[in-house]
């Protein structure tokens with residue numbers, strides 16, 4: 001069959017229907033590529049709308065090529081945050097070191113991107129919303145794979161059958177739980193918990209982060225621009241995950257307040273702001289590690305399958321690259337590739353990239369938050385000796401996968 005015959009064949013056939021659960025980063029990115037390969041895509045999101053604003057996230061290395069191929073790189077460049085300075089403080093608020101953030105993140109100045117999460121989600125959504133069906137305020141209730149497809153019932157009462165279903169629901173994915181069982185089996189707890197929220201920028205901070213540390217505790221103020229708000233971040237070591245606090249906002253606030261009760265610098269004001277914040281997000285720092293990312297006609301992508309934790313700064317990049325590789329593996333070089341072969345190709349081509357990036361935690365992420373006085377002093381000495389110049393190389397893990405070109409577009413879009 002020639003390529004022209006193949007394309008004619010694809011267009012003549014009814015489009016295969018797929019459902020993606022989750023509309024943050026992995027979900028819309030996967031929707032984009034599956035739509036481009038000729039699938040009829042529905043995305044279901046439990047929230048009522050896209051989540052706007054949000055903390056800054058990085059897009060680096062291989063993931064930059066994904067957004068370039070999607071045509072949204074120029075738009076993302078316009079929203080680049082351009083963080084210029086990261087200042088570390090000791091327990092009394094005295095300066096330890098002031099460096100360029102890329103010196104510790106391994107980002108590359110002028111190439112890598114740092115954007116508000118909402119700006120990336122918005123760019124991804126804008127790229128697909130005319131071609132893909134979005135169901136907000138709804139979610140999957142049950143999945144049944146006993147027939148020829150996946151029979152889905154929705155919480156909102158709907159029932160439909162899809163050829164494939166994808167879980168892009170983040171770290172605490174319900175689709176993963178329905179298919180593979182409880183999260184504990186796959187969650188690798190990294191020994192910290194954190195709270196993030198926004199608060200007024202009464203500090204005059206601009207394009208910079210200030211981070212206060214004592215052993216086992218970090219408090220940071222993150223000003224993404226010159227505006228009135230800063231992102232507050234409180235991170236602390238905790239030997240066991242505080243399971244009681246996860247479902248209870250007040251318990252989360254009390255735990256954080258107790259841990260930071262005697263802290264100096266701006267921390268008392270941060271604790272007061274946390275009580276008033278309407279966007280407090282509290283979680284354990286951990287990774288998701290799974291032996292397989294699919295079961296039958298259902299596959300996982302992004303944090304749901306392989307969350308690397310914010311310590312790596314690579315969650316967004318893995319979600320973007322994973323979505324590209326999953327869609328491309330299903331399309332493959334043959335339009336008729338079955339889901340099992342596609343899912344196997346996805347794992348085969350992407351797992352090494354995931355493993356290398358999850359491994360960054362051992363290499364330095366967690367050492368930013370030492371738990372003993374001695375380790376903190378060693379970290380501070382290392383920071384003092386770091387160059388103030390931004391990195392020109394980046395970490396090899398960020399670019400450890402060269403993106404393949406998959407088949408040409410089945411849906412007639414120009415690249």
Ligand SMILES: Cc1cc2nc3c(=O)[nH]c(=O)nc-3n(C[C@H](O)[C@H](O)[C@H](O)COP(=O)(O)OP(=O)(O)OC[C@H]3O[C@@H](n4cnc5c(N)ncnc54)[C@H](O)[C@@H]3O)c2cc1C
Pocket residue numbers: 021022023024025026027044045046047055056057058059117138139140168169170171172173174175196301302303304307308309310312313314315316317319
């Ligand atoms: C504080 C913090 C800082 C971070 N910093 C960075 C950073 O600097 N760099 C970086 O690359 N990454 C960072 N990350 C990680 C990054 O946010 C994630 O890795 C990335 O968002 C993963 O995208 P995702 O689409 O897989 O999942 P998520 O962004 O978690 O999105 C999941 C989506 O699914 C929806 N959903 C959940 N359950 C259901 C359901 N049952 N049905 C329907 N919809 C559902 C959610 O509402 C959400 O929209 C950070 C994360 C946090 C929390």
